[in-house]
Amino acid sequence: MKVEIIQGILIPFLGTSLGASCVLFMRNMLNISLQRILNGFAAGVMVAASVWSLLIPAMEQASSMGQWAFVPAVTGFWTGILFLLALDRAVVHLCSGHSKPEGALGTQKGTAMLVFAVTLHNIPEGMAVGAVFAGCLSGSSAIAATEAMALSVGIAVQNFPEGAIISLPLKAEGMKRSKAFIYGVLSGVVEPLAALVTILASGLIVPVLPFMLSFAAGAMVYVVVEELIPELSDGARSDMGILLFAVGFTVMMALDVALG
Numbered sequence: 666m667k668v669e670i671i672q673g674i675l676i677p678f679l680g681t682s683l684g685a686s687c688v689l690f691m692r693n694m695l696n697i698s699l700q701r702i703l704n705g706f707a708a709g710v711m712v713a714a715s716v717w718s719l720l721i722p723a724m725e726q727a728s729s730m731g732q733w734a735f736v737p738a739v740t741g742f743w744t745g746i747l748f749l750l751a752l753d754r755a756v757v758h759l760c761s762g763h764s765k766p767e768g769a770l771g772t773q774k775g776t777a778m779l780v781f782a783v784t785l786h787n788i789p790e791g792m793a794v795g796a797v798f799a800g801c802l803s804g805s806s807a808i809a810a811t812e813a814m815a816l817s818v819g820i821a822v823q824n825f826p827e828g829a830i831i832s833l834p835l836k837a838e839g840m841k842r843s844k845a846f847i848y849g850v851l852s853g854v855v856e857p858l859a860a861l862v863t864i865l866a867s868g869l870i871v872p873v874l875p876f877m878l879s880f881a882a883g884a885m886v887y888v889v890v891e892e893l894i895p896e897l898s899d900g901a902r903s904d905m906g907i908l909l910f911a912v913g914f915t916v917m918m919a920l921d922v923a924l925g
Contacts, residue, residue, distance in 0.1 A: 669810060670798050673817045674860035677794060678853050680821030681787075684828025685849025688836045691829075700826045701897055701906030708893040709913025710819030711885050717921040718797055718812045719882035723875040726800075737875035744876075745789065745883025752785050753891070784855050786827075786892060789884030790820045791856035795863025796877045802864065803874065815920045819913065823893070824853060 720738050727734040797813040832849030836842055863877070897906035 673798055673814055674794055674857045676817040677820040677824050678857045680824035681828040681853025682850045684825040685832040685846050687829040688832035688842050688845045702909050703822055703826050704893050705897050705906035705909030706913035707819055707823030708889045709910040710917040711889050713914045713917035714816045715882035715885050717918060718816050719878045723878040727875040738879040741876040741879030742883035745880040746887050749789060749884050749887040786888045787856040788859050791859025792863050793881035793885050795860035796881045799864050800874055812921045
């Protein structure tokens with residue numbers, strides 16, 4: 666496997682680890698304004714990537730279907746949405762900033778449910794990175810390595826506050842800083858694993874690459890709409906988060922067009 670691919674799937678994990686490292690030198694949670702800025706930028710990147718890096722390449726890959734080239738993209742997109750919806754409803758988890766748990770199964774409380782939320786959202790993000798890099802490895806002209814790397818960086822930015830909201834509450838509950846840091850790091854392990862599994866299965870994925878790309882797009886859009894956007898607009902002074910959403914969207918769009 667190329668070094669660039671390994672680096673690409675590890676970048677989001679690095680974002681989680683850096684966020685978790687906040688517990689080593691911070692006493693309190695990340696400033697809410699900083700969280701909104703990071704999440705806003707990442708949400709914009711992820712939405713733009715879903716369109717230019719995933720859905721459009723999916724339809725280009727299916728161009729042999731003529732006027733029906735949209736079918737794999739639509740099917741995969743809805744499958745991704747429904748898959749995340751099913752996970753959200755099946756497993757009890759606590760979203761950041763919420764006091765009421767979501768999901769139907771399990772008895773976990775507090776931070777454990779927050780770990781579930783981060784883990785659930787890391788799975789589709791890892792699959793998205795894996796699907797894009799699988800497309801690069803397949804020699805697809807519709808997917809450039811630069812836009813795949815840009816997607817990884819965007820997800821890493823979004824993972825930074827997620828790592829912090831795992832490790833900092835654990836420390837506040839009395840856990841040692843080093844142990845809380847390890848737990849925060851481990852919360853992001855599922856992401857490179859999901860990406861690696863997707864890439865290793867590329868022999869099966871390439872024939873249905875349009876579906877896989879659009880599945881990842883649907884899953885990521887679900888995460889943005891269900892989790893990130895409500896956090897951006899919650900409470901007063903949400904302008905910075907919204908503006909950074911626009912910045913992230915245009916940056917990713919420009920990178921995709923300029924470098925793709």
